Amino acid sequence: MPERVATLSPIRLSVNGREYQLELDHRTTLLDALRENLDLTGSKKGCDHGQCGACTVMLDGRRANACLIFAVAAQTHDITTIEGVGAAGNLHPLQQAFIDHDGLQCGYCTPGQICSAVAMLAEVEAGWPSAVTPDVAAGPVDLDESETRERMSGNLCRCGAYVNIVAAIQDVVG
Amino acid sequence: MSGTVGAPVSRIEGLSKVTGEARYAADFPLAGLAHGWIVQSTIARGRVESVDAGAALQMPGVLAVVTATNAMRLQDVDDGELLVLQDQQVHYRGQTVALVVGDTLEQARAAADGLPVEYQAEPHDVLLSASHPRLFAPDHVNPNLPTDTLTGDVEAGLAGAAVTVDHTYSTPAEHNNPMEPHATTAFWDGDRLTVYDSNQGATRVHQALVRLFGLEDSAVRVVSEHVGGGFGSKGGARSQAVLAAMAARMLGRPIRVVLSRKQLFSLVGYRTPTIQRVRLGSDRGGRLVALDHQVVEQTSTVYEFAEQTAVFSRVMYATPNLSTSHRLVALDVPTPRWMRAPGEAPGSFAVESAMDELAEACGVDPIELRIRNEPVTEPEGGRPFSSRNLIACLREGASRFRWAERDPRPGTRRDGQWLMGTGVAASTYPARSAPSTASVSAQEDGSFIVRLTAADIGTGARTALTQVAADELQVPMDKVEVRIGDSDFGPAMIAGGSMGMASWGWVVVKACRQLIADIDRCGGVPDDGLVARADTADDIAAQADLVRHSFGAQFAEVRVDVDTGEIRVPRLLGVFAAGRIVNAKTARSQLIGGMTMGLSMALFEESLMDAEFGDYLNHDFAGYHIAANADVQRIDATWIDEEDDQLNPLGVKGIGEIGIVGTAAAIANAVYHATGQRQRHLPIRPDRVLSP
Ligand code: FES
Ligand code: FES
Numbered sequence: 001m002p003e004r005v006a007t008l009s010p011i012r013l014s015v016n017g018r019e020y021q022l023e024l025d026h027r028t029t030l031l032d033a034l035r036e037n038l039d040l041t042g043s044k045k046g047c048d049h050g051q052c053g054a055c056t057v058m059l060d061g062r063r064a065n066a067c068l069i070f071a072v073a074a075q076t077h078d079i080t081t082i083e084g085v086g087a088a089g090n091l092h093p094l095q096q097a098f099i100d101h102d103g104l105q106c107g108y109c110t111p112g113q114i115c116s117a118v119a120m121l122a123e124v125e126a127g128w129p130s131a132v133t134p135d136v137a138a139g140p141v142d143l144d145e146s147e148t149r150e151r152m153s154g155n156l157c158r159c160g161a162y163v164n165i166v167a168a169i170q171d172v173v174g
Numbered sequence: 175m176s177g178t179v180g181a182p183v184s185r186i187e188g189l190s191k192v193t194g195e196a197r198y199a200a201d202f203p204l205a206g207l208a209h210g211w212i213v214q215s216t217i218a219r220g221r222v223e224s225v226d227a228g229a230a231l232q233m234p235g236v237l238a239v240v241t242a243t244n245a246m247r248l249q250d251v252d253d254g255e256l257l258v259l260q261d262q263q264v265h266y267r268g269q270t271v272a273l274v275v276g277d278t279l280e281q282a283r284a285a286a287d288g289l290p291v292e293y294q295a296e297p298h299d300v301l302l303s304a305s306h307p308r309l310f311a312p313d314h315v316n317p318n319l320p321t322d323t324l325t326g327d328v329e330a331g332l333a334g335a336a337v338t339v340d341h342t343y344s345t346p347a348e349h350n351n352p353m354e355p356h357a358t359t360a361f362w363d364g365d366r367l368t369v370y371d372s373n374q375g376a377t378r379v380h381q382a383l384v385r386l387f388g389l390e391d392s393a394v395r396v397v398s399e400h401v402g403g404g405f406g407s408k409g410g411a412r413s414q415a416v417l418a419a420m421a422a423r424m425l426g427r428p429i430r431v432v433l434s435r436k437q438l439f440s441l442v443g444y445r446t447p448t449i450q451r452v453r454l455g456s457d458r459g460g461r462l463v464a465l466d467h468q469v470v471e472q473t474s475t476v477y478e479f480a481e482q483t484a485v486f487s488r489v490m491y492a493t494p495n496l497s498t499s500h501r502l503v504a505l506d507v508p509t510p511r512w513m514r515a516p517g518e519a520p521g522s523f524a525v526e527s528a529m530d531e532l533a534e535a536c537g538v539d540p541i542e543l544r545i546r547n548e549p550v551t552e553p554e555g556g557r558p559f560s561s562r563n564l565i566a567c568l569r570e571g572a573s574r575f576r577w578a579e580r581d582p583r584p585g586t587r588r589d590g591q592w593l594m595g596t597g598v599a600a601s602t603y604p605a606r607s608a609p610s611t612a613s614v615s616a617q618e619d620g621s622f623i624v625r626l627t628a629a630d631i632g633t634g635a636r637t638a639l640t641q642v643a644a645d646e647l648q649v650p651m652d653k654v655e656v657r658i659g660d661s662d663f664g665p666a667m668i669a670g671g672s673m674g675m676a677s678w679g680w681v682v683v684k685a686c687r688q689l690i691a692d693i694d695r696c697g698g699v700p701d702d703g704l705v706a707r708a709d710t711a712d713d714i715a716a717q718a719d720l721v722r723h724s725f726g727a728q729f730a731e732v733r734v735d736v737d738t739g740e741i742r743v744p745r746l747l748g749v750f751a752a753g754r755i756v757n758a759k760t761a762r763s764q765l766i767g768g769m770t771m772g773l774s775m776a777l778f779e780e781s782l783m784d785a786e787f788g789d790y791l792n793h794d795f796a797g798y799h800i801a802a803n804a805d806v807q808r809i810d811a812t813w814i815d816e817e818d819d820q821l822n823p824l825g826v827k828g829i830g831e832i833g834i835v836g837t838a839a840a841i842a843n844a845v846y847h848a849t850g851q852r853q854r855h856l857p858i859r860p861d862r863v864l865s866p
Contacts, residue, residue: 032279036279041198041200041201044198045432046353047435047794049794052353052795081194082192087195091189091192091193095193102185102760102763104191105764106354106400107187111194132804145807149803149807152803152804153804156353158403161767
C-alpha cells in the first residue's frame with residue numbers, strides 16, 4: 001500500500017549508549033518512540049505539549065522535552081533517558097537524594113525532575129545564569145535555593161514535592 | 175522489638191520510581207496493542223446527528239470508529255458519565271462522541287482529528303449565578319450528608335448581635351490535574367477482562383466494569399500498582415476504562431486509551447465553582463451568637479454531584495444559632511466531582527476569611543477569636559468529639575511562627591515595593607473508616623505477604639502498611655511484602671476521603687492478629703504456609719456515634735508587590751492534630767503537598783467558562799497554572815502528638831486532605847494584613863490585588 005509506505009521512515013536512534021534501528025511514522029514524537037517502540041517507559045507524558053516536563057530527557061547532555069521533538073529529528077543526538085541516568089545498584093547521586101529527601105510522592109514527574117536536575121547541574125557548572133541570577137557577569141553561579149527553584153520550574157509536580165526536590169538537589173550540590 | 179510505626183521510613187517503591195522502572199497504567203507493553211483516541215463534542219447541548227466514519231476507516235492503520243450507533247450496549251449504572259456512547263444526546267462540550275482505534279497512536283489521533291461529526295445544537299446554559307432560576311435543593315450532599323441544617327434561630331441571633339459580618343465569597347472551578355493523565359490498557363482473555371488502570375481504588379473500578387459489562391466478579395481484574403496522583407479525579411471508574419474495555423472486546427485486541435491533558439478538563443471531574451454567603455454575629459468580644467453559611471454551586475445534567483461546601487461550618491465553632499444550606503443548578507457542563515478535600519477546601523476559604531473579618535471588627539486577635547469560639551461538642555447536632563485539638567495546633571503554630579510579635583494593623587509593613595503581612599486559618603477534615611478486606615500469609619521462610627486492594631497514589635500507603643504489618647507481626651520490615659492495587663485481592667476502600675490508612679491499616683492489623691493467633695494455635699507455621707483473612711465491616715458498623723475529625727492551624731506570610739500585584743509566599747506553616755502518624759517522612763510530604771496545592775488554589779487556579787462555546791477555555795498548563803517550583807518557598811508541616819482510641823486500632827485520622835484546608839484563607843488573610851484590602855474571591859490574581 002503506497003500511502004502506508006509514505007508515512008514511514010527508517011530511523012536511527014542512539015539512546016543510553018545503544019543504537020536502535022526503527023521504522024517509524026513521521027509523526028512519532030521522540031517521547032512516543034521511547035515509550036511505545038523502545039519500551040523505555042520511564043519518560044512520562046504529562047501534557048504532550050511542552051508544558052510540564054514529565055518527558056524531560058537529555059540530548060547530548062542538554063535537557064529537552066521529548067514530547068516536542070519528532071523522533072526523525074532526534075537522530076543526530078545522543079539521547080539519555082532516566083533509564084540511562086542510573087539503575088538499582090548504580091544510582092546517580094540525585095536519584096539517591098530524591099529517595100532520601102522524599103522528593104517524590106506519586107513519582108510520575110520524578111524521572112523528568114531527575115533528568116532535568118542532572119542537566120541543570122551541568123548548566124550551572126558551565127556558568128549559565130538564570131532569570132534570578134543577581135549578576136549575570138559575576139562568574140560562577142551560586143546554586144542556592146532560589147536559583148534551584150527557578151531552574152527547576154519547567155518540571156511541574158502536582159503532588160507538591162517541590163520543597164523536598166529542592167532539598168534533594170541542595171544535598172547533592174553540598 | 176521497637177516498632178517502625180511513627181518512624182521516617184523512605185518509600186519502598188522509591189527506587190523503582192527514581193529509576194523509571196515503575197510501570198503506570200499506560201506503561202505496559204502488550205503484543206498486538208492498539209490505541210484508542212477519544213473524539214469530543216464541539217457543542218454543549220443537543221444531539222449527534224451523524225458521524226461519517228468512511229474516510230477515517232480508509233486511513234492507514236485505522237481499525238475502528240466506535241460511536242453510539244455501533245458501540246457495545248452497556249448495562250445501566252447510576253453514573254451517566256460511564257454510559258459512554260450509549261445514545262446520541264450531548265450533555266456538555268467535550269463529551270465523548272466517538273473513539274477512533276488505530277494500530278498506532280499517530281494513526282488513531284490523525285483519524286480522530288478529522289472525523290466529521292454533525293450535530294443538532296440547542297442553546298446551552300453554562301453559567302453559575304446565585305440568582306439562577308433553576309437553583310434547587312439536592313436530596314443530600316456528598317457523600318450522604320444533609321443538604322440543610324438549622325439549630326436555633328439564626329435571624330434572631332444576627333438581629334441581636336453586637337457585631338456582624340455579612341459577605342459573599344467565591345471560589346472558581348478548579349481542575350485536579352494529576353500529573354498522570356487517566357489511562358487504561360485493557361485486554362480480554364476469553365471472557366475475562368483485565369485492565370491496567372490509573373485509579374484511586376481498583377475495587378470501585380472493578381465494581382463498575384462488572385456492572386457495565388454484566389460480568390461475574392471473577393471475570394474482571396483491575397490492576398493499578400502505581401498511580402500518578404488522583405486528588406479525587408480517579409476516585410471511581412472513568413470513561414476511558416469503559417472505552418478501552420469495550421473496544422478491546424469489539425476488536426479482539428488489547429487496547430489502550432490515554433486521555434490528553436486537554437481532555438482531563440472535561441472528562442474526569444473538577445471542583446465546582448462556589449458562591450458562598452457567610453453571615454456571622456457575635457458579642458463585642460467575638461463570641462459567636464449566629465453563623466449562617468449558604469452555598470450555591472453547580473452540577474451537570476448527566477450525574478448529580480453536590481459538593482458539601484458548608485459542612486465546615488457544622489463542626490468548627492460554638493454558636494447557639496447555626497444554619498447551613500446548599501443549592502445546586504444543573505448546567506450543560508462537565509460533571510464536577512471530588513477534588514482534594516471536597517467541601518472543606520472551598521468552605522474553609524469562606525468561613526476562615528469571615529472569621530478574620532470578625533476578628534478585625536471586634537479588635538480581637540484571630541487566634542484568640544478561634545479559642546473563644548471553641549465548642550465542647552459538635553455545634554450542629556451536639557455529639558461529642560472523639561478528640562479535638564484545634565487549640566493545641568493554634569498555640570503550637572503561634573509559638574513556632576512567632577505570632578506574638580505580630581502587629582495587627584493592616585497595610586503598615588513595607589520593604590521597598592513589597593507590602594508584608596501574616597495570616598492564620600483553621601483546618602479540619604473528617605476522620606472516617608470504611609470496610610475493607612485483606613489477607614496475610616505466613617511463608618515457610620519466615621516472611622509474610624499482605625494482600626489488599628489498597629492504592630498508593632503517592633501517599634506512601636504501601637510503605638505505611640508495611641510498617642503496620644511488620645509491627646503487628648513483630649518482624650523487621652524486610653520480612654513483609656505488601657501487595658496492593660489488584661482487585662483480585664478482594665474489596666477495599668479507595669484512597670479517598672482521607673480514609674485510606676484508617677481503613678486499610680485497620681484491616682491489616684486485624685488480619686495480622688488473626689494470623690498470629692492461628693500460628694499459635696498450630697504451634698508454628700505449617701510447611702505449606704498459613705493464610706489469615708480479615709474483613710472490618712462489622713467492626714466499623716459497631717463504632718460509637720462520635721464526631722471524628724482531624725484539626726489543624728495554618729499560618730502564612732506574604733509579600734505583595736504594590737506595582738504589579740504579584741504575591742509571594744515566603745513562609746507557610748501547618749500544625750496538625752491528626753491522630754497517630756504512621757510514617758513521619760511521607761506524612762510530612764503529604765501535608766506539605768496539600769498545603770502546596772492550597773497555595774496554588776489561593777493564587778493561581780481558575781478554570782474559566784467560555785459562555786459562548788460552553789466549555790473551559792484554559793485547558794492546558796499554559797492557561798491553567800498550577801504552582802511551579804519557583805512559586806513555592808518555605809513550607810513546614812508538623813503535628814502534635816494525639817492519641818485517640820475511638821478511631822481504629824492504629825489511632826490514625828488520615829492526612830491526605832487536611833493540608834489543603836485553610837491554606838487559601840490563611841494566605842488571603844495575610845494579603846489583607848499586608849495591604850488592608852480583603853480578597854473574597856479566589857484566586858487572588860494581581861488584577862484583584864491592584865483593583866480591589
Ligand atoms: S509531556 Fe512533554 S512537557 Fe509535558
Ligand atoms: S510526585 Fe506526583 S507529580 Fe510529582
